[in-house]
Amino acid sequence: MDRPTAVIVLAAGNGTRMKSKLSKVLHPVCGRSMIGHVLTAALTVDPEYVVAVVGHGRDEVGPHVRQTAPGALLAVQESQDGTGHAVRVGLDALSAVAGSPEGTVVVMAGDTPLMEGSTIAALVAEHGSAGRAVTVLTGEVPDPHGYGRIIRDEHDGVAAIVEEKDADPQQAAVREINSGVFAFDGAFLADALTRITNDNAKGEYYLTDVVGLARAGGRPVGAFRIDDVMQTEGANDRAQLAGLGAELNRRILTRWMREGVTITDPATTWVDADVVLAPDVTLLPGVQLLGATVVAEDAVIGPDCTLKDVEVGAGARVVRTHGELAVIGERANVGPFSYLRPGTYLGADGKIGTFVETKNARIADRAKVPHLSYVGDAEIGEGSNIGAGTIFANYDGVAKHRTTVGREARTGSNNTFVAPVRIGDGAVTGGGTVVRRDVPPGALAVSAGQQRHLEEWVLRKRPGSAAAEAAAAALATGDGEPAPAGGTSHPAAPEVASETHSERQSGEPQPPIA
Ligand code: UD1
Numbered sequence: 001m002d003r004p005t006a007v008i009v010l011a012a013g014n015g016t017r018m019k020s021k022l023s024k025v026l027h028p029v030c031g032r033s034m035i036g037h038v039l040t041a042a043l044t045v046d047p048e049y050v051v052a053v054v055g056h057g058r059d060e061v062g063p064h065v066r067q068t069a070p071g072a073l074l075a076v077q078e079s080q081d082g083t084g085h086a087v088r089v090g091l092d093a094l095s096a097v098a099g100s101p102e103g104t105v106v107v108m109a110g111d112t113p114l115m116e117g118s119t120i121a122a123l124v125a126e127h128g129s130a131g132r133a134v135t136v137l138t139g140e141v142p143d144p145h146g147y148g149r150i151i152r153d154e155h156d157g158v159a160a161i162v163e164e165k166d167a168d169p170q171q172a173a174v175r176e177i178n179s180g181v182f183a184f185d186g187a188f189l190a191d192a193l194t195r196i197t198n199d200n201a202k203g204e205y206y207l208t209d210v211v212g213l214a215r216a217g218g219r220p221v222g223a224f225r226i227d228d229v230m231q232t233e234g235a236n237d238r239a240q241l242a243g244l245g246a247e248l249n250r251r252i253l254t255r256w257m258r259e260g261v262t263i264t265d266p267a268t269t270w271v272d273a274d275v276v277l278a279p280d281v282t283l284l285p286g287v288q289l290l291g292a293t294v295v296a297e298d299a300v301i302g303p304d305c306t307l308k309d310v311e312v313g314a315g316a317r318v319v320r321t322h323g324e325l326a327v328i329g330e331r332a333n334v335g336p337f338s339y340l341r342p343g344t345y346l347g348a349d350g351k352i353g354t355f356v357e358t359k360n361a362r363i364a365d366r367a368k369v370p371h372l373s374y375v376g377d378a379e380i381g382e383g384s385n386i387g388a389g390t391i392f393a394n395y396d397g398v399a400k401h402r403t404t405v406g407r408e409a410r411t412g413s414n415n416t417f418v419a420p421v422r423i424g425d426g427a428v429t430g431g432g433t434v435v436r437r438d439v440p441p442g443a444l445a446v447s448a449g450q451q452r453h454l455e456e457w458v459l460r461k462r463p464g465s466a467a468a469e470a471a472a473a474a475l476a477t478g479d480g481e482p483a484p485a486g487g488t489s490h491p492a493a494p495e496v497a498s499e500t501h502s503e504r505q506s507g508e509p510q511p512p513i514a
């Protein structure tokens, strides 16, 4: 296949029917903008130049084009005087850097997100081998409404493309339509565009009139007809956008299933165009994999997860989780009901469990945060276990600070780590501990006050209550005698320390000081 000189992408129209502040071609479909899909297809044929014709919304569209196709030339069409005028503006920009165009010039519309690179490549190959002035990509659609119709001559050659508004009833009945994608002989195109007029129903310069000029000049014109007509469809309103999005998603899922990915319920699974999945990945119902998410083999995701720009390691298990810009290690467990915010890194065999929120947190191999916790701006060393209900208090109201937990630490339930603070390797904290100072390696940290008992307080203050009766019965049989003053022999082991927690519960009536 000869390398096209240029691909010109038309994106100056305003897309009125989208009724949007956002330019039509910037509306997202399966994780890329519409024009992003078109540019990606264009780049697969390796053109020497990519030219984007921008107009409406050019301040957003231009930089976006440059991001997707670095080095793309931007041509500004000040007023939208038709597709023929737009291509001329594009060619002017091309000529300014590359001289008058020789070779093949491809024209595409910016709003056909299903267009595939392989189709453009096939179009270019057919065009080149046939030595034509114009090859138009066509398809036969059930309802040709709104499209230019392909008018064939008696030898089945392309005689003309007639726009809907200019078509007579016989022409209007034709179901073979102009996709808006063309391969041109560049030199012919440049000349022909100086000769088209706007003498038509719309008062616009039609690119499609170039076909008639080629015929009149005895230059060959051909059509490249594809069966997969959805590739040629543009989205003009949001209903069409949703329809094309669903179809593109279906195609992406089919491709991954053919590559060895198990998808239990394609109807509720959404995978963006740039996601990468390994064989033997399993996606359970209700999964959305977005952005640049990558999933390694044997990982099982779902049900009900949304992961955007997340890297999931081999054999990991992720259940009912919302994650963004996070890394999940091999064989790690996440969820159900976990919220992984940007900067979360979970090592191999680690765990982020139920109702746990993480942010800027590096949780090393085999480390676990199993329940009901907030882990922000934190480092947790290998093999450490964070107790249920732990808050890494990273924000003092002015600035954010980090907390470091060393290796093989065991922290108790209902702890608060007031950053900046460091908990040493192998250290332990009691239940309800508020850590405000660094804990040395191997130390047990406790901060809760001693547990006190006001004996038989309930019997005195709540006589006749169910609680008082239960307590009286227990005391009469000697069951549940309170432990001797001073507590047990392990005053601050996590389990025991968690009893001191009851003393702090503000919802409970506070006994009077004796
Ligand atoms: C055009 C074709 C029609 C084809 C259809 C396919 C012409 C005259 N008609 O019609 O045969 O079936 O596409 O979708 O070419 N644009 C500009 N500047 C302009 C006008 C348009 O950049 O002055 C861009 C638009 O942003 C869009 C593309 O060109 O990306 C097509 O324009 P649109 O107005 O949608 O053309 P249609 O009337 O649909």
Ligand code: CA
Binding pocket: 234, 236
């Ligand atoms: Ca259109």
